[in-house]
Amino acid sequence: MEVGIATSERLWEELRAALNAREESAAIILAGRTEESDRLTFCLNRAIWVPAEAYELRSRTQMRIRSEGWMPALAEAAAGDWQPIFFHTHPAGEPLPSRYDEEVARELAPVFEARTGRPFCSLILGDPAASPRFTGTFGGDSIDRLRVVGDRVHLLAAADRPREGGSSLDSFDRQIRAFGSDGQKVLRQLRAGVVGGGGTGSAVYEQLVRLGVGEIVVVDDDEVSATNLTRIHGSTMADVGEPKVEVLANSARAIGLGTTVKAHRARITERGAFERLRGCDVVFGCTDDNAGRAILSHLAYYYCAIVIDVGVVISAREDRVSGLDARMSVMTPGTPCLFCRRRIDPNRLREEQLPEVEREHLANEGYAQGLADPDPAVLTYTTMIASYAVDELLQRLFGLGEVQRSSEILIRPLQREVRRLSGASIEGHFCADPRILGRADREPPLGIPWP
16 A cells, blocks of 8 residues: 655645754654555644653764653544654654664554554654655555645655656657656656536646646546537547546547546535545646535645636626636645635535425525526636646646745636735634644544535
């Protein structure tokens, strides 16, 4: 099983800063966990540092800690049902475990398990703080990868992980001239989710495939119809009546660039569909319903991931476009969710969760809006905002553009206007609740009711 770690940029900077100390530093990190059939990910919440007075010995190459330096943190891990991770630095060099590290791990493992009911997990950070590397273990498995999300997105491979094989990157020659061969390998390591296979979703998906993203999870419950064929990239007239996710999966196979596609015909409001996205590094929200956006809003904080939500509204009068607004919102730990941005209508959210018969009954009595007529939609504009969304990912992966990034962009093409917004979380809301960060798999999932 592959084991990975996901963390917010803020906590990563805190851990990395410890490499600037002259001596080794240690902490107990509290983490949630999410487990799939082939991978396990620990989502980090916070670090509880060993107090200076608890070190019996502390130098640049070794340390010895009295039990009072870490036992209170284990008690907190047990009380909060967190996975404790024993973290320490190697400021003098590589993050490879020494014989002494291995001996300490053998001594601590039974204590950690007895106190918390969890297997022993360790993480070592070494090399210069500007470019740290890591190793780690959980039980008998090595920790293979680490994801950091915030203004930047970093995907790091463990220092003791075998280097990737030399499979050909010839197809990506022109991209490599822009991002470098290491950048192309990062794209190959990336796991992306796309929720919605329509106009915006298929445009995002097509770009991810051609960029060489390694794995894409696509979720949609609808079929290709004669009226949406004009907007779905990769579809043909022969696909009318076929599930959108199957059409997109077939398109990736036909392109042949090696992307693994996991297609799930379901609505994101179904628990099974949401669970398919838990291991993704980035999720693109390309759904037009409030309930779907509500779920994706939570995912960024519970799973230390980046969620990029997009939407387009076209107004028309007498068969002529009168208004055109597009939006891209980015959610990572430390940024406001779609509720705080007022991008989710609470009334519509409640109505969408009603059974269709009940909703129509209330609509007839004037208590609900009912099922509205389809809004205007044009391939050019759905593709435009999809390109902004994929560009946002590339900028955060490769450090392009401005350092302090806006977390929301509003575009009004008819006015040639682009606005950049940041916003703030509402006090006490889940996106600003430190107890939520990295909570990962809990019951009920995301702390919300499910059908």
